[in-house]
Amino acid sequence: MDCIFCQIVAGKIPADIVYQDEEVIAFGDIHPIAPTHLLIIPQRHIPSLAHLSEEDLPLIGHLVNIANHLAKREGISESGYRLVVNCGGQGGQLVPHLHIHLIGGRRLSDELG
Numbered sequence: 158m159d160c161i162f163c164q165i166v167a168g169k170i171p172a173d174i175v176y177q178d179e180e181v182i183a184f185g186d187i188h189p190i191a192p193t194h195l196l197i198i199p200q201r202h203i204p205s206l207a208h209l210s211e212e213d214l215p216l217i218g219h220l221v222n223i224a225n226h227l228a229k230r231e232g233i234s235e236s237g238y239r240l241v242v243n244c245g246g247q248g249g250q251l252v253p254h255l256h257i258h259l260i261g262g263r264r265l266s267d268e269l270g
């Protein structure tokens with residue numbers, strides 16, 4: 158098991174876990190780019206968006222729902238925030254375990270990339 162996020166799920170490497178349920182965990186990004194920068198991930202290893210199947214669609218809804226819930230808890234629901242999912246090499250994905258970035262707490266760039 159050399160996936161860093163699977164190791165976080167398994168408790169083998171530490172993370173600042175801010176939310177956990179049977180399917181999902183969320184933790185602080187180790188290199189935050191904004192006052193709020195959390196990662197919301199499925200506990201199950203799914204490499205990327207490109208590996209989702211029809212059966213995974215409810216899970217994606219759940220991940221986005223948790224992201225919205227955490228945005229409220231962080232107090233950035235009204236001011237605004239961004240959810241980002243990088244997919245694949247050219248999409249800027251560095252960790253090959255599906256994750257949603259929740260970024261907010263400052264005015265974000267108008268550019269997407």
Ligand code: AMP
Nearest residue numbers: 161172185186187188243249250251252
């Ligand atoms: P991506 O480029 O979308 O794959 O983003 C991967 C993110 O994971 C980056 O923002 C990293 O800072 C973050 N990251 C990598 N290792 C860890 C870790 N051990 N704990 C928390 N965040 C991490």
Ligand code: ZN
Nearest residue numbers: 160163202254
């Ligand atoms: Zn994994």
